[in-house]
């Protein structure tokens with residue numbers, strides 16, 4: 001691995017698939033022109049609308065998302081993570097919430113299916129029942145790249161389960177990707193501290209793409225796409241408007257932090 005720039009994209013996706021993909025394409029372009037070699041789109045980049053509509057449109061969302069990821073990665077000659085979008089699961093009417101990593105030649109490098117589903121009633125009156133439309137995946141995914149390092153994949157609500165990231169770092173992950181659509185209500189108190197905790201406890205870089213703003217009435221996300229270094233410092237934060245967070249992934253820095261704080265070697269469990 002050499003030093004490189006990574007970008008976490010921040011979007012306001014809606015139920016308009018074409019408009020979302022146009023927005024994503026433009027933001028990938030901005031990231032690449034600023035030098036990014038790894039770009040992550042947020043969860044629900046291609047569609048963020050009502051659950052019932054998502055399920056009805058799932059085959060179309062999946063097809064358009066995958067075509068888009070392959071062609072955008074090729075056009076911009078960049079490694080691109082699109083996570084997550086619904087992909088119909090076998091033997092059920094539900095989907096996997098899937099994140100796909102595509103290389104600069106359009107080749108599939110990894111496919112992760114969200115493990116933890118957001119079935120939560122929030123005190124702000126919003127209820128989420130992700131398991132109405134989604135079935136959980138089963139597998140950890142770490143993609144090893146000579147140029148970008150070992151990339152551990154996850155999605156959004158997974159962020160609250162430290163054991164997943166411990167398993168990813170134990171499997172060699174150096175960079176953790178957490179494409180998200182965190183709610184505005186939970187995000188304001190939990191998002192940044194959870195990202196910093198995962199970075200610090202695993203001595204890993206964290207690349208966290210995000211959704212921001214209002215997607216449809218009463219559906220508001222927090223924003224603050226960010227890049228966190230293995231010491232827990234926030235290298236870049238996209239604030240609450242659409243745009244990008246961009247930061248350097250530096251193997252020397254990673255190695256120095258891991259030498260100073262060899263927590264991964266001190267594990268007892």
Ligand SMILES: O=C(O)CNC(=O)[C@H](CS)NC(=O)CCC(=O)C(=O)O
Nearest residue numbers: 049118128130156157181182183186
């Ligand atoms: O609902 C949709 O339309 C699409 N799905 C999402 O946005 C996903 C699953 S519901 N959101 C999260 O995982 C938020 C987690 C979160 O906010 C937290 O852990 O606090």
